[in-house]
Amino acid sequence: GAVVSQHPSWVICKSGTSVKIECRSLDFQATTMFWYRQFPKQSLMLMATSNEGSKATYEQGVEKDKFLINHASLTLSTLTVTSAHPEDSSFYICSARPTAGGHDTQYFGPGTRLTVL
Amino acid sequence: AQSVTQLDSQVPVFEEAPVELRCNYSSSVSVYLFWYVQYPNQGLQLLLKYLSGSTLVKGINGFEAEFNKSQTSFHLRKPSVHISDTAEYFCAVGDGGATNKLIFGTGTLLAVQP
Numbered sequence: 278g279a280v281v282s283q284h285p286s287w288v289i290c291k292s293g294t295s296v297k298i299e300c301r302s303l304d305f306q307a308t309t310m311f312w313y314r315q316f317p318k319q320s321l322m323l324m325a326t327s328n329e330g331s332k333a334t335y336e337q338g339v340e341k342d343k344f345l346i347n348h349a350s351l352t353l354s355t356l357t358v359t360s361a362h363p364e365d366s367s368f369y370i371c372s373a374r375p376t377a378g379g380h381d382t383q384y385f386g387p388g389t390r391l392t393v394l
Numbered sequence: 395a396q397s398v399t400q401l402d403s404q405v406p407v408f409e410e411a412p413v414e415l416r417c418n419y420s421s422s423v424s425v426y427l428f429w430y431v432q433y434p435n436q437g438l439q440l441l442l443k444y445l446s447g448s449t450l451v452k453g454i455n456g457f458e459a460e461f462n463k464s465q466t467s468f469h470l471r472k473p474s475v476h477i478s479d480t481a482e483y484f485c486a487v488g489d490g491g492a493t494n495k496l497i498f499g500t501g502t503l504l505a506v507q508p
Binding site: 281309311318319320321322323326334370372380381383385386387388 | 426435436437439445490499501
């Protein structure tokens with residue numbers, strides 16, 4: 278089956294530092310990837326849509342300069358949380374849409390838990 | 395704008411009993427509807443989806459859901475649950491457009507007790 282990995286699975290960082298999270302589609306190519314944020318006991322909130330080779334599209338209220346997204350290849354998208362603060366602590370989840378397949382399909386990664394001290 | 399409502403944050407049920415997890419949506423356009431399951435420390439896994447056609451959709455692990463356009467609902471059902479079904483269940487709506495962004499409900503924790 279289609280597998281999406283995320284690295285790291287969890288990270289703790291100091292306030293003011295930047296953290297990069299990787300999302301990889303392991304056995305398929307993904308032109309489009311999505312980044313979500315999930316707070317405890319809450320739903321997934323779409324942050325941005327990432328398309329290979331172009332700029333990401335951010336949802337309203339998401340700071341593009343704080344959450345930098347790069348989708349440099351058909352199997353890798355990265356999310357960098359710049360100058361992280363405690364309020365950025367959350368569970369970040371990516372999903373990938375196979376290039377060859379219906380646009381209703383997304384495969385989700387296991388998530389990355391970010392804790393900012 | 396689209397939205398999804400899952401009224402039940404938690405549903406306790408005994409093993410082998412039937413269960414229904416409720417999901418209502420609002421949308422001014424045709425939608426795609428999905429149910430995902432999230433086991434502890436794992437990513438979301440697709441249970442089933444409705445795109446078009448038959449309103450009764452069968453998914454994995456014995457789950458099914460019925461699309462009801464007049465009631466704008468997409469409730470998830472299973473006739474007999476197992477302990478292993480304990481997980482968080484998310485209903486989602488997609489706009490069906492080129493991007494088909496997903497809007498998720500707040501989730502329902504299905505807690506199966508022996």
